[in-house]
Amino acid sequence: MQSSAFMTRKELIGFLILAALIFIVFPVALDNFRLNLFGKYLTYAFVAVGLALCWGAGGILSLGQGVFFGLGGYCMAMFLKLEASTPENTAIQSTPGIPDFMDWNQLKELPWWWEPFYSLPIALAAVVAVPVIFAFIIGVAMFTRRVGGVYFAIITQAFAAIMTILIIGQQGYTGGVNGITDLRTLMGWDIRTDEAKTILYFVNGALLFVVLLVAQYVRKSKLGRLLIAMRDQEDRVRFSGYNVANFKIFIFCLGAAFAGIGGAMFTLQVGFMSPTLVGIVPSIEMVIFCAVGGRLSILGAVYGALLVNWAKTSLSESFPELWLLGLGALFIAVVMFFPNGLAGVWSEKIEPRLLALFNQKKPSRPTPDGAPAE
Amino acid sequence: MSDGFSENNSKGVNRRAVLAGGTALTASLFMPKNLRAQDFATADINTTGLAVTDDTVTIGILHSVTGTMAISETGSVQAEKLAISQINEQGGILGRKIEYIQEDGASDWPTFAEKARKLLVNDKVASVMGCWTSASRKAVLPVFEQHNGFLYYPTFYEGLEQSPNVIYTGQEATQQIIAGLDWVNQTKGAKSFYLLGSDYIWPRTSNKIARKHIENFMEGCEVVGEEYYPLGHTQFNSVINKIRLRKPDVIYAIVVGGSNVAFYKQLKAAGIDPTEEGPIVLTISVTEDEIRGIGGENIEGAYACMKYFQSLENENNIAFVKAFKEMWGEDIVIGDVTQAAYLGPWLWKAAVEKAGSFDVDKVREASPGIELTTAPEGYVKIHENHHLWSKTRVGRAQADGQYEVVFETAELVEPDPFPEGYQ
Numbered sequence: 001m002q003s004s005a006f007m008t009r010k011e012l013i014g015f016l017i018l019a020a021l022i023f024i025v026f027p028v029a030l031d032n033f034r035l036n037l038f039g040k041y042l043t044y045a046f047v048a049v050g051l052a053l054c055w056g057a058g059g060i061l062s063l064g065q066g067v068f069f070g071l072g073g074y075c076m077a078m079f080l081k082l083e084a085s086t087p088e089n090t091a092i093q094s095t096p097g098i099p100d101f102m103d104w105n106q107l108k109e110l111p112w113w114w115e116p117f118y119s120l121p122i123a124l125a126a127v128v129a130v131p132v133i134f135a136f137i138i139g140v141a142m143f144t145r146r147v148g149g150v151y152f153a154i155i156t157q158a159f160a161a162i163m164t165i166l167i168i169g170q171q172g173y174t175g176g177v178n179g180i181t182d183l184r185t186l187m188g189w190d191i192r193t194d195e196a197k198t199i200l201y202f203v204n205g206a207l208l209f210v211v212l213l214v215a216q217y218v219r220k221s222k223l224g225r226l227l228i229a230m231r232d233q234e235d236r237v238r239f240s241g242y243n244v245a246n247f248k249i250f251i252f253c254l255g256a257a258f259a260g261i262g263g264a265m266f267t268l269q270v271g272f273m274s275p276t277l278v279g280i281v282p283s284i285e286m287v288i289f290c291a292v293g294g295r296l297s298i299l300g301a302v303y304g305a306l307l308v309n310w311a312k313t314s315l316s317e318s319f320p321e322l323w324l325l326g327l328g329a330l331f332i333a334v335v336m337f338f339p340n341g342l343a344g345v346w347s348e349k350i351e352p353r354l355l356a357l358f359n360q361k362k363p364s365r366p367t368p369d370g371a372p373a374e
Numbered sequence: 375m376s377d378g379f380s381e382n383n384s385k386g387v388n389r390r391a392v393l394a395g396g397t398a399l400t401a402s403l404f405m406p407k408n409l410r411a412q413d414f415a416t417a418d419i420n421t422t423g424l425a426v427t428d429d430t431v432t433i434g435i436l437h438s439v440t441g442t443m444a445i446s447e448t449g450s451v452q453a454e455k456l457a458i459s460q461i462n463e464q465g466g467i468l469g470r471k472i473e474y475i476q477e478d479g480a481s482d483w484p485t486f487a488e489k490a491r492k493l494l495v496n497d498k499v500a501s502v503m504g505c506w507t508s509a510s511r512k513a514v515l516p517v518f519e520q521h522n523g524f525l526y527y528p529t530f531y532e533g534l535e536q537s538p539n540v541i542y543t544g545q546e547a548t549q550q551i552i553a554g555l556d557w558v559n560q561t562k563g564a565k566s567f568y569l570l571g572s573d574y575i576w577p578r579t580s581n582k583i584a585r586k587h588i589e590n591f592m593e594g595c596e597v598v599g600e601e602y603y604p605l606g607h608t609q610f611n612s613v614i615n616k617i618r619l620r621k622p623d624v625i626y627a628i629v630v631g632g633s634n635v636a637f638y639k640q641l642k643a644a645g646i647d648p649t650e651e652g653p654i655v656l657t658i659s660v661t662e663d664e665i666r667g668i669g670g671e672n673i674e675g676a677y678a679c680m681k682y683f684q685s686l687e688n689e690n691n692i693a694f695v696k697a698f699k700e701m702w703g704e705d706i707v708i709g710d711v712t713q714a715a716y717l718g719p720w721l722w723k724a725a726v727e728k729a730g731s732f733d734v735d736k737v738r739e740a741s742p743g744i745e746l747t748t749a750p751e752g753y754v755k756i757h758e759n760h761h762l763w764s765k766t767r768v769g770r771a772q773a774d775g776q777y778e779v780v781f782e783t784a785e786l787v788e789p790d791p792f793p794e795g796y797q
Contacts, residue, residue: 031496032495033491033492033495033496036491037488040484040488092792101575104532104534104575104579105575105578106582165604168573168574168604168605169573169604171573171574171575171578176573176574176575177509177574177575177605178483178508178509178512178513178574178575179483179509179512179513181512181513181515181516182512182515182516183516184516192516192520193520270484270487270488271487271516271517272483272484272487272512272513272516274483274484274509274513276482276483276484276509277484313488316477316478316480316485316489317477317492320439320440320476320477320478321439321440321478323440323478324440324480
């Protein structure tokens with residue numbers, strides 16, 4: 001295949017397995033309710049893939065990815081809320097035609113910056129653009145001043161806290177702690193039905209693959225190799241004449257764009273957006289998805305998001321009062337015994353054995369192409 | 375089914391039972407008529423595929439038992455489980471024992487929505503007792519409306535909502551606020567009020583109603599300040615200084631959660647002792663549960679406006695407190711919301727029996743007009759707007775963490791979730 005530079009055979013198989021899982025196995029094996037839940041988990045996978053690039057490849061640990069997830073989600077939610085707040089639907093309010101929470105907060109008219117969100121194309125563009133612009137500002141401010149490592153992580157965490165406080169404090173404009181709720185239709189199409197949820201699941205899966213392919217492309221490009229070089233020896237890259245800050249800003253913005261798309265898909269599938277998805281705790285959880293999956297692997301990140309969220313759901317259904325302990329034990333076990341996460345388990349434990357089996361049967365065949373090991 | 379037999383049943387028999395003061399108090403208190411399962415064919419009383427079998431019916435309990443809200447919501451879970459076990463002891467509903475599936479909302483609104491969908495779609499529960507914060511209710515509301523579930527929501531809240539799929543067993547804001555303000559004005563002669571609260575929709579809406587009432591309906595009264603602090607705020611020194619400067623007659627506080635502890639301690643440290651009533655401290659956000667965190671000695675003398683206090687002296691409440699302590703331990707305290715949560719299963723039982731069916735549409739239709747003479751807070755009735763008629767009471771905090779009831783409205787207060795003139 002001509003993709004050999006873009007994707008090794010092993011990687012191609014990995015992509016195909018994941019595609020089979022998402023597009024065939026889950027829809028066949030799961031009922032509507034569970035499928036919708038997996039759709040929700042997969043929206044977190046967007047963030048985890050972005051983190052695998054920023055953190056795993058680039059060494060930039062961001063504890064504020066929830067901000068970008070939230071911004072994307074809020075952009076989508078604003079559009080849907082405006083569509084749901086027709087004068088007929090909101091006739092009971094003192095000012096019909098504006099979102100319900102604005103009415104409760106005595107706003108008499110729509111704030112000007114909500115106006116553009118009447119348009120779907122603008123809202124969709126904003127889903128990507130707003131997180132990217134925000135990430136760009138943070139990136140320029142931090143990376144050109146050579147703020148990195150732990151300091152960068154702390155600052156991004158502070159942004160997550162600030163964003164939550166801002167959203168909760170400006171409840172007349174943002175819905176406050178309740179978030180933006182009761183979203184109904186997308187261009188007249190009811191997103192609450194089972195059928196719509198199934199369609200959204202597939203749209204979500206397709207978008208995730210687009211994101212995965214972009215991530216794979218970045219990894220394999222010169223940029224990707226530079227990122228890894230930067231992670232391991234930043235000064236050496238700088239002395240070779242590269243502008244390190246620009247690469248960092250780019251990859252950080254890319255991660256933010258992925259997270260924004262994930263947030264928008266979350267809003268569509270879950271039906272609301274709230275500040276609990278923006279703050280420090282969800283942002284750290286997103287890092288955990290990535291860590292469990294194996295931060296070096298973009299596919300691992302998807303599995304990490306799926307596994308952790310699935311464990312969260314099933315543990316909390318079986319042990320409503322103890323499940324957090326179980327989840328904690330899972331994290332500790334992964335960090336202690338499998339520092340490279342699920343991807344590490346696969347490439348260190350399972351894959352060699354499979355290969356050994358494979359090679360026993362066909363001893364004449366050499367091991368697959370010698371792409372640089374990662 | 376004959377219409378209204380459950381009201382007759384509950385009123386007639388219970389009054390007599392109460393008067394007789396039977397030995398098996400709890401059993402005789404709550405509708406002792408035996409309805410046998412075989413009198414009601416499952417196919418007739420469940421036409422929409424709910425989780426009803428020939429001898430059981432399954433409902434959901436959806437509260438946070440982990441996360442920051444767990445401390446508040448645990449009381450509601452306990453009350454609902456108590457009510458369910460008492461109903462089962464008496465033979466259940468339409469001869470069917472109640473089983474429950476408990477899910478954890480984990481203090482996280484998307485999780486609430488996820489679990490609500492699971493209960494309704496997967497488990498097909500006949501009704502759900504659940505939610506506590508407004509945010510969690512807002513998150514599950516579209517799920518309940520889409521899948522036609524039926525939710526009993528226990529918390530006093532800001533109003534401005536009336537869903538066909540929810541019965542609100544707590545007070546909406548006007549029921550909690552107006553009578554208390556009138557009381558403090560009439561009996562204490564209070565004229566000036568300083569409003570403060572945590573910064574989210576319930577305190578803001580409540581203070582809006584309080585301000586409108588003070589300015590438009592209470593002659594010669596005024597609001598001298600209004601301020602909000604983020605949830606979890608712990609530095610109240612600046613507002614306390616302002617209060618000392620403006621000398622209001624009443625500090626009207628709607629501070630919630632952990633902030634309460636800091637607020638009342640700092641108030642006392644600054645020399646504003648609620649027992650001296652200069653100014654009077656009046657709150658609508660501190661129940662017996664919160665006092666456990668604040669410490670009785672820190673809040674002693676403050677007034678709270680609720681519909682229920684653990685110290686209420688009536689037969690229903692004495693039996694309720696006794697049963698609650700037997701089930702959950704002697705140290706437990708029971709706050710306003712816990713009592714409202716306890717009403718949920720009973721109100722549902724009465725509505726199902728009146729409707730003669732578990733079908734949500736029929737239960738909804740049967741709900742307005744349902745009365746409960748056995749409620750710990752006294753007689754309550756479901757209004758057309760799905761809220762409860764209930765009394766408003768004022769209690770004064772004691773050092774032991776209990777309230778002494780100093781006032782109650784003579785009549786039930788009508789729920790008015792969209793109050794005219796207060797918007």
